[in-house]
Amino acid sequence: MSNSREKILAAVKANQPEELPLPDVPAFTGDGSLEKFTTILEGIGGKVVPIRGITHLDVVVQELFPTDERVASTLMASSVLVDAQTPIEVLAAVDIAVLQGEFGVAENGTIWLPEANMLNRALPMITQHLVLVLDHKQIVPTMHQAYAKLGSVGDYGIFLAGPSKTADIEQSLVIGAHGARSLTVLLV
Amino acid sequence: MSHSQRSDIFLLDAERTTWHDETLWFVRQKRDKAVYALPEFQDLRELASQIKNHTLSKLDHYLVQFEEAATRNGVQVHWAADAAEHNAIVLGLIRKHNATRVVKSKSMLTEECHLNPHLIKNGIEVIDTDLGERIIQMREEAPSHVVLPAIHLKKEDVGDTFHIHLGTTKGNNDPQQLTEAARQHLREKFLAGEVAISGVNFAIAETGSVVVCTNEGNADLGVNLAKVHIACMGMEKLIPRLSDLSVFTRVLTRSATGQPVTTYTSHFTKPAPGKEMHIVIVDNGRTKQLGRPDFRASLKCIRCGACMNTCPVYRRSGGHSYDFTIPGPIGAILSPNIDMRKHASLPFASTLCGSCTDVCPVKIDIHTQLYKWRQVLAAEGEIPASKKWSMRLLSSVLSRPGMYGLGGKMARQGLRFLPHGLTHAKGYNPWAIARELPEPPKQSFREWYEQQQKVK
Amino acid sequence: MLLTASEAKNERMKVGLFIPCYVDQFYPQVGIATLQLLEKLGVKAHFPKQQTCCGQPMANSGCEQDAIPVYHNFVDTFQDYDYVVGPAGSCVYHVRKHFNIIDQTPKVEHVRENTRELFDFLINVLGVTDIPGSFPYKVGLHLSCHGQRGLHQANESEMTPVRDGQLKRLLTSMKGLEFTELDRNDECCGFGGTFCVSEAGISARMGQDRVKDHVRNGTQVLTGGDMSCLMHLEGIIRRGKLPIKVMHAAEILNGAIL
Numbered sequence: 077m078s079n080s081r082e083k084i085l086a087a088v089k090a091n092q093p094e095e096l097p098l099p100d101v102p103a104f105t106g107d108g109s110l111e112k113f114t115t116i117l118e119g120i121g122g123k124v125v126p127i128r129g130i131t132h133l134d135v136v137v138q139e140l141f142p143t144d145e146r147v148a149s150t151l152m153a154s155s156v157l158v159d160a161q162t163p164i165e166v167l168a169a170v171d172i173a174v175l176q177g178e179f180g181v182a183e184n185g186t187i188w189l190p191e192a193n194m195l196n197r198a199l200p201m202i203t204q205h206l207v208l209v210l211d212h213k214q215i216v217p218t219m220h221q222a223y224a225k226l227g228s229v230g231d232y233g234i235f236l237a238g239p240s241k242t243a244d245i246e247q248s249l250v251i252g253a254h255g256a257r258s259l260t261v262l263l264v
Numbered sequence: 265m266s267h268s269q270r271s272d273i274f275l276l277d278a279e280r281t282t283w284h285d286e287t288l289w290f291v292r293q294k295r296d297k298a299v300y301a302l303p304e305f306q307d308l309r310e311l312a313s314q315i316k317n318h319t320l321s322k323l324d325h326y327l328v329q330f331e332e333a334a335t336r337n338g339v340q341v342h343w344a345a346d347a348a349e350h351n352a353i354v355l356g357l358i359r360k361h362n363a364t365r366v367v368k369s370k371s372m373l374t375e376e377c378h379l380n381p382h383l384i385k386n387g388i389e390v391i392d393t394d395l396g397e398r399i400i401q402m403r404e405e406a407p408s409h410v411v412l413p414a415i416h417l418k419k420e421d422v423g424d425t426f427h428i429h430l431g432t433t434k435g436n437n438d439p440q441q442l443t444e445a446a447r448q449h450l451r452e453k454f455l456a457g458e459v460a461i462s463g464v465n466f467a468i469a470e471t472g473s474v475v476v477c478t479n480e481g482n483a484d485l486g487v488n489l490a491k492v493h494i495a496c497m498g499m500e501k502l503i504p505r506l507s508d509l510s511v512f513t514r515v516l517t518r519s520a521t522g523q524p525v526t527t528y529t530s531h532f533t534k535p536a537p538g539k540e541m542h543i544v545i546v547d548n549g550r551t552k553q554l555g556r557p558d559f560r561a562s563l564k565c566i567r568c569g570a571c572m573n574t575c576p577v578y579r580r581s582g583g584h585s586y587d588f589t590i591p592g593p594i595g596a597i598l599s600p601n602i603d604m605r606k607h608a609s610l611p612f613a614s615t616l617c618g619s620c621t622d623v624c625p626v627k628i629d630i631h632t633q634l635y636k637w638r639q640v641l642a643a644e645g646e647i648p649a650s651k652k653w654s655m656r657l658l659s660s661v662l663s664r665p666g667m668y669g670l671g672g673k674m675a676r677q678g679l680r681f682l683p684h685g686l687t688h689a690k691g692y693n694p695w696a697i698a699r700e701l702p703e704p705p706k707q708s709f710r711e712w713y714e715q716q717q718k719v720k
Numbered sequence: 721m722l723l724t725a726s727e728a729k730n731e732r733m734k735v736g737l738f739i740p741c742y743v744d745q746f747y748p749q750v751g752i753a754t755l756q757l758l759e760k761l762g763v764k765a766h767f768p769k770q771q772t773c774c775g776q777p778m779a780n781s782g783c784e785q786d787a788i789p790v791y792h793n794f795v796d797t798f799q800d801y802d803y804v805v806g807p808a809g810s811c812v813y814h815v816r817k818h819f820n821i822i823d824q825t826p827k828v829e830h831v832r833e834n835t836r837e838l839f840d841f842l843i844n845v846l847g848v849t850d851i852p853g854s855f856p857y858k859v860g861l862h863l864s865c866h867g868q869r870g871l872h873q874a875n876e877s878e879m880t881p882v883r884d885g886q887l888k889r890l891l892t893s894m895k896g897l898e899f900t901e902l903d904r905n906d907e908c909c910g911f912g913g914t915f916c917v918s919e920a921g922i923s924a925r926m927g928q929d930r931v932k933d934h935v936r937n938g939t940q941v942l943t944g945g946d947m948s949c950l951m952h953l954e955g956i957i958r959r960g961k962l963p964i965k966v967m968h969a970a971e972i973l974n975g976a977i978l
Binding site: 271272275281285296306576615616618622623640641643658660661663665669672676695698699705707709711713 | 749750770785916918
């Protein structure tokens, strides 16, 4: 095995060209408005709902999902307790996960969700519906500002843009492939 | 069979060819819309190209840097010289964990290595979890596109397949309902998966992270529910810095489907506590391609599929006509590196129109490489002898002006006086199958010109 | 009659007329139109008769080594001209791009640099901005890939939605001329040189689709700057007995100037 490593590295060294320069990436910027973020996110199937604050999050969630009961959250009273060790069967039964999004990117409607905010790495995907709370001031214009702001991606983290979707059958867009069937962003 | 022979089979169903062409053209138009809306798109292409060029020029350095960072993160890094070694490593890891149930998200590399048949042969259940991949897995077909693996199928085909394999109602061809059936079916597989295999879109040398981009969320779901994550990557997936991702995430999906970004752009750096993460770095011909100056730029490819969507040949011949894991223009410049004889017809499956080069988000000079592969193939004796000799003959005529003038005159006279049925016979004049020959004029331009000169 | 300074310059310019082999043999009227159009614009072009071909058929088949004597014949034929002008973007592109495999002597460099596609020459060397005349037809403009993407004579849909280009601008000055708005402005016609026989099925299908776009959108006259694409499209139009006339743009422009 290590034999292949040495063999590959030697072949790479022998075959790669003279060093070419690594360019600096200029800080392209753009419209970083909440309006742009909202328009783009809604265009890719997300729902954006402004709320007053997170004190009555349970009421908001109840209004949005009147028939779903099993909620896992770091931000409100949970009916399902989830942590990194939660068994799969319990995770699979979660209807709604309500989590904190770190910041949004206006150009593509994506939201940074680090592992620290997930309760369990599988939760944002396995839940039927995902709700992310986002500070409306935390919007950056483009991915350049997004990665600059991040500095580190931590152990695991996702840029998440809308609900799970697919167009694998005849290019027909279907929302709700394997991950969450819906994404609601609560703007505070 | 050559590409043109396989294309002729595809073309037999004219209506389906129209549908296939229009469906992919629609994707190309979505790409255009997204590209036009971003003023700096051409600058981003140039940056993406330069970052990849730089990475390939210091690949040995970045591979080692990546390995060191990943190892520090608690990830186990493996090296595979070829497909067989890759498959052996993956099987070994699965066996080590006494696992039999594997879920796999999209990875063109594992397709290239034919991992699935290897695992199945060894008693492992491997389930492709990307919807398109799952559909073709059930049908025992190869993907026909790198991003849209089941784009050659119509919803009726999928309806039939799901009726047989998932028990959906016969005649139910509704994409929404078929997707829901697949969701239920695959949930069970996700929950039961012991080992998750994923592909890699980008590997970041400075952090040791791998980045996986999906719309369905299947990679994250599979990886985060399983005990073991095996990420398989070609060695060309490296980029130097985390910040370089800003460039690549901006061009990848806009080029691929016209989306501003994939739904999930997931960064896997360390395994979750109590779990394992492995990365298999694969060569399988890549170092050889790196050593071909005319063709090494093909290793910059980020597998967006834009060259397929724009290619007027691909759209009308289908991905399977290429008979290679990566179809379309990029496949036609990658495949001869792997097996020159088998794929000799692919670089000729192009009009060299150049549209592929113009959409490529990392600026691979695809159509120039197609032209150059033709030269290599001819030099290596991999083009038909009849073509070679007729080109020799043509050259000897065209480098002798006198012979050319005479030959041209004879050909024209022949066309003028031979019966239409003979000059347009399908057996030996492929031009005439669908086209009329030009009406031969009495006089060539040069004859007219000479006459004019005399008059003057 | 006195000449303006630019007319005098045009008269003094030594221009070699490059008539590609298939135009010479099958479309002499395109060569004639090119010669006459240049003359009307004050350029006396000369046709050196030892010219044959640019060598593209061999090179695109993978046999560029076999094309080398043809390249040399081309360079020797045209080395003494200030410009080499031809009514075929694809052949011009081949000379400019692919003659790089022979020794780059001063004469080779000179010929490569100064071989120009006809309309590129009219606009960028002669400074022609419009051609007075009328052509009261609905005209479908076929962009040759090598002219457009290779020589950058027209905008590319891969880059911009703006449909602009050299030939379009020249034709716009014709009175009564209306352009066909095509569904796909710059899709390849499928000719592709030897591709048209080695991949005959796909080539024909691409051409048929291109022609349908013109039929659907009302083209009466199909034109372009590259006779090879037009030869292929004409073959399909004639096979289908369709009411579309195919003309090289040099014929339209030459016919307009009286």
